[in-house]
Amino acid sequence: MSDIIIQKFGGTSVGSVERIDIVAEIIKNASKLNKLVVVVSAMGGETNKLIELSKYFGENPDKREFDALVSTGETVSSALLSMALHSKGIKAKSYSAAQISMKTTDSYSKAKILDVNADKILEVVKDGIIPIITGFQGVTEGGDVTTLGRGGSDTTAVAIAAQVGASRCDIYTDVDGIFTTDPKVVLNAKKLDSITMEEMLELAGQGAKVIQTRAVEFANKYNVPVRVLSSFNDGKGTLISLEDESMENALVSGIAFQKDQVKFTLHGVGDIPGTAFKILGPISDAEIEVDVIVQNVSVDGKTDFTFTVSSEDQDVVKNVLENIKNEVNYRELIVDSDIAKVSLVGVGMRSQAGVASKAFKALSENNVNIQIICTSEIKITMVIDEELTDKTVSILHKEFELEK
DSSP states (O other), rough: OOOOEEEEOTTTSSSSHHHHHHHHHHHHHHTTSSEEEEEEEEOTTHHHHHHHHHHOOOOOHHHHHHHHHHTTHHHHHHHEEEEEEETTOOEEEOOTTTTTEEEEEEESSEEEEEOOOHHHHHHHHHHEEEEEEEESEOOOOOOOOOOOOOOOHHHHHHHHHHTTSSSSEEEEESSSSSSSOOOSSSSTTBBBBEEEEHHHHHHHHTOSSSSSSSHHHHHEEETTOOEEEEEESSSSOOEEEOOOGTTTTTOOOOEEEEEEEEEEEEEEEEEEEHHHHHHHHHHTTTTTTOOOOOOOOOOOOOEEEEEEEEEEEGGHHHHHHTTTTHHHTTEEEEEEEEEEEEEEEOOGGGTTTOHHHHHHHHHHHHOOOSSEEEEEEEEEEEEGGGGGGGHHHHHHHHHHHTTT
């Protein structure tokens, strides 16, 4: 492991030239202690503006051209940050994904990283220059620009950290670190000093928006410690690492939630081998992630098959299911877009019983109905009415005393 630290700055951190100047000062101070590689997002709001521009000529622009357009925001912020560092006497150069050979698949807007040219990056660092690399971008073997999906700059940063053997990856945001839940929902949510990689994977996968799920997966796979901290306030943030003894006795470490969810129920499908594959296979082929999956007990050879997806995939999934109706032979397709998922996460669930019953009792006493329950070793996910999301999170946060 090298003495290099990766610094990634999100859209709010570089949201204006004034903010970029502040970020340049943060980098300047950090460069006195460590060798740095910097990754940047587009300036806050710029990607959304580019998306709106892309729809002027039609609601469904060509995917290749769409990625070529929306990736330009990062190019702007990387060049501006490099200029800001020059003004402070710091050697820096901006680099696009193509210039560091950030090779990806050709799944436009959802591309996955295949390889990064670590030698190029290390060569720049060795020359005493801080590389300012565009996040979110990738490039195919054929040279076409791709994007990694929302929050993709986090993944860029951690992937580079893994490839260059960085000692840590610092993700700078507009919040002070990882909290027990969203402070906008629970005002007395507590900032965590540390959290395990395993817990962060679950929280990110279930809606915690501070860091992208794929970035945590990269960090976990390549053992890259990640620190989440604010570029607006001083503080140590939250350290995400493989093991954290201080967290072993925490029954529940955090609560995540997702409101942008849709529940699909195929009523009356045949309870025979291969049914689940016939339903989920075509959805997987459409590169859509399915989360909560429940199959009811069979009655007279028929059962109900239920799963959830992100609301942005609703139309595609509905079309897929309608196209396979004759093959699957379900009686009715029920779509519910007024749902949300709330998840309790904590490594303490492995060794301590009663978390589920405690949660269910608290929700029952407050008239919150649970539609679906899904569990893992360290997670309990509940599907509820969307309008009850904030209430449910607040009840559970108080019940498990996460503010203490």
